[in-house]
Amino acid sequence: MPEMIDHISPSMLSLFCRCQEAFRRRYIEGIKLPPGIAACIGTGMHKGAEANHRQKMGSGCDLPVSDIQDAARDGYHKAVSDGIFIPAGEEAGASAELSKGVDTAVSLATAYARHVAPRIRPVAVEYKMEAAVEGLPVPLLGIIDVLDESGWCPDLKSAGRKWPESKAEGNLQPPIYHYLLKVTRGIEASMSFEVITHKGDHQPIPVNVRDDDLAPIVARAKGLLHTMQSGVFLPAEPGHWMCGPKWCGYWHSCSFIPNYKKCARSNAA
Ligand code: SF4
Incomplete structure (x- = not known):
């Protein structure tokens, strides 16, 4: 095994x-679930930092903040376009959250550029x-x-x-x-x-x-x-924060979750 x-x-x-x-x-x-919006925001910030680090190995200088922001924006859009997990019942607000996500990724990359990159x-x-x-x-x-x-x-x-x-x-x-x-x-x-x-x-x-x-x-x-x-x-410890439809993408098909709970969620959504 x-x-x-x-x-x-x-x-x-x-x-x-x-x-x-x-x-x-x-x-x-082998069931790999797509990331949530928060994870895509983190990916965006990491892509901004990675672009800076790769070129700095040769140049010794940080990129202009706007270049790091661009890389973060591109990284966020790419992560979202690869697929995203939206919990059941949150579809209605997803579009606004996705738009907000790009701004958050860019502001995280800006904070990285100011506080971390120079060190x-x-x-x-x-x-x-x-x-x-x-x-x-x-x-x-x-x-x-x-x-x-x-x-x-x-x-x-x-x-x-x-x-x-x-x-x-x-x-x-x-x-x-x-x-x-x-x-x-x-x-x-x-x-x-x-x-x-x-x-x-x-x-x-x-x-x-x-x-x-x-x-x-x-x-x-x-x-x-x-x-x-x-x-x-x-299964997860009963009551664990992860064990719910918002945080676990396997919840709806999990054999440890009683069907009546899944049905109640589906009806509510
Ligand atoms: S829903 Fe199932 S797979 Fe997800 S955390 Fe709970 S026990 Fe684990």
């Missing part, structure tokens, strides 16, 4: 931790890393946004509001990226989240990673493989 996946990434493991059934639908049945001297952009870990039959895989020449690895996040302090603590990305940078580039990277809110605020969150942080993640990854072997996938 583990041959169904040839690596484990932070996003895979994170989905498995939230809902094993959603993981099964996504990675075993980064990129040596690697959208860098894919893969490495084996002792005791795990498949390698870990991660793709970082950018690596600064000092060994700083900032991870850009878009968010509706500022993150609570605890949110960065439990994130699986920093320990996995830290390990992969050590193995693939031989560096002790310093990690941070650079959160840009939809209001344009910048919230830098340094993350202190120690080597010991990897062991609990590897234990979770082993649990994932064990679950795949058993074929028994648990």
Whole structure:
């Protein structure tokens, strides 16, 4: 069964931790759902930053803000045109939300250009890393946004509001990226989240990673493989924020949701 996946990434493991059934639908049945509007906004901002980082590796200078905004706008439109998840019942307001989304993506890219870009001297952009870990039959895989020449690895996040302090603590990305940078580039990277809110605020969150942080993640990854072997996938915790039609695109076809609830939603919509 583990041959169904040839690596484990932070996003895979994170989905498995939230809902094993959603993981099964996504990675075993192969049903990939389109992103929501918020994710497309984040993609737009990332595309603006990526365009800047790629050229800055050669030029050493940041692009004009208007160029970063253009790349963010194009990135948002491309993400939306590739397909978007609109929860049932929210179709009526979707068109206005999509129009607002492009403005938000551009303002996020503007905040990135002002607050984050000048501090980064990129040596690697959208860098894919893969490495084996002792005791795990498949390698870990991660793709970082950018690596600064000092060994700083900032991870850009878009968010509706500022993150609570605890949110960065439990994130699986920093320990996995830290390990992969050590193995693939031989560096002790310093990690941070650079959160840009939809209001344009910048919230830098340094993350202190120690080597010991990897062991609990590897234990979770082993649990994932064990679950795949058993074929028994648990649903999300009852009442979990993700387990509803607004946040889970599998909700309407999920065997763990009683039909009367799905019918009630359909009738309401
Ligand atoms: S509806 Fe709930 S249990 Fe079903 S896949 Fe989604 S989050 Fe998991």
